[in-house]
Amino acid sequence: MDEVGLGQRLQEARKKAGLTQQELCQKANLSYSTLAKIERGAIRSPSIFTIQGIAMALGSSLDELIGVLPSGSSILPQTPKKRSKSGIRFVYFDINGCLVRFFHRAFTHLAEQTNVSEDIIETTFWHYNDAVCRGEMSLDEFNRILAERLGVQQLNWQEYYLQAVDPIQEMRELVAWANDNYRTGLLSNIMPGFIDAMFREDILPRLPYSAIIDSSEIHAIKPEAQAYQIAQEKAGVEPHEILLVDDSRTNLMAAEKMGWHVLWFDDYRPEESVRRIRQALEPEAQS
Numbered sequence: 001m002d003e004v005g006l007g008q009r010l011q012e013a014r015k016k017a018g019l020t021q022q023e024l025c026q027k028a029n030l031s032y033s034t035l036a037k038i039e040r041g042a043i044r045s046p047s048i049f050t051i052q053g054i055a056m057a058l059g060s061s062l063d064e065l066i067g068v069l070p071s072g073s074s075i076l077p078q079t080p081k082k083r084s085k086s087g088i089r090f091v092y093f094d095i096n097g098c099l100v101r102f103f104h105r106a107f108t109h110l111a112e113q114t115n116v117s118e119d120i121i122e123t124t125f126w127h128y129n130d131a132v133c134r135g136e137m138s139l140d141e142f143n144r145i146l147a148e149r150l151g152v153q154q155l156n157w158q159e160y161y162l163q164a165v166d167p168i169q170e171m172r173e174l175v176a177w178a179n180d181n182y183r184t185g186l187l188s189n190i191m192p193g194f195i196d197a198m199f200r201e202d203i204l205p206r207l208p209y210s211a212i213i214d215s216s217e218i219h220a221i222k223p224e225a226q227a228y229q230i231a232q233e234k235a236g237v238e239p240h241e242i243l244l245v246d247d248s249r250t251n252l253m254a255a256e257k258m259g260w261h262v263l264w265f266d267d268y269r270p271e272e273s274v275r276r277i278r279q280a281l282e283p284e285a286q287s
Contacts, residue, residue: 007039010038010051010054017058021039028056029053030053030057034050038050052209052212053196056214081182082182082283083283083284084280084281085283087240088182088242088280090241091244092187092242093178094186094187094188094245097248097265098171098245099168099204100165101165103165106161110150110155114150128142129191133190134216136219138192158197162197162201168267170270170271171273173274174274174277175207176205177278179205179209184210185210185212186212187213187227187246190216192216210234211231222251223251223254228255228258229258238259242260243280244260247265247267252264263280
């Protein structure tokens with residue numbers, strides 16, 4: 001990889017966006033030293049996930065950002081992407097209940113450790129969940145409130161969450177296959193920093209996604225229209241060329257109103273759901 005060329009092009013993209021290094025670091029949740037080294041060309045083969053985070057902070061898709069890199073760079077996608085028989089070119093996957101089995105047992109763990117009933121824990125959690133997922137409340141503030149309600153000195157919800165979720169293996173394989181053949185992205189209602197944490201823990205497939213739509217960063221959650229509008233802009237395709245795979249029928253109905261294709265995922269029958277997704281993504285015949 002031409003690290004110097006990559007650094008120069010990232011610097012140009014940052015300046016075009018009107019951001020200082022400090023501002024970009026804050027938006028991308030990246031250390032100043034890391035960004036400075038990338039722009040100097042001092043990091044050998046920087047992580048695709050780091051570049052992806054920078055692309056999101058700059059308001060562009062990964063494809064748009066890396067598309068201006070030198071043609072010989074190893075970070076460029078080499079495989080032409082396909083179109084399905086129904087016209088799908090981009091696939092968004094939900095996370096909770098789709099790529100990972102849901103975190104409800106975290107409530108049980110908290111109840112066991114605090115001697116507080118699960119209904120009180122869940123009521124408190126869901127009362128504030130949307131605000132945190134929209135980025136209106138910080139995770140630290142949420143942890144403080146939850147700890148107070150449960151009568152403990154401190155609490156780290158992210159730790160309970162990471163211990164409670166299980167990757168759905170069938171979907172892990174499916175997402176890798178879809179990424180090889182189509183442009184893919186993640187579209188999730190989720191708390192700040194959770195996606196990065198799941199990548200670090202290898203809970204989510206580490207793939208070169210074209211877009212990652214984190215509700216806490218865009219300040220909108222599904223099924224709000226704004227979340228789909230932003231996701232559509234990041235996908236860079238027409239509405240009828242997007243497929244959303246989600247376990248919430250409410251979220252799917254909102255996406256359908258936007259003109260997207262939709263598929264409901266049943267984590268109790270993942271094999272059947274995967275089969276339906278593969279059928280929907282059957283590529284059109286090559287001429």
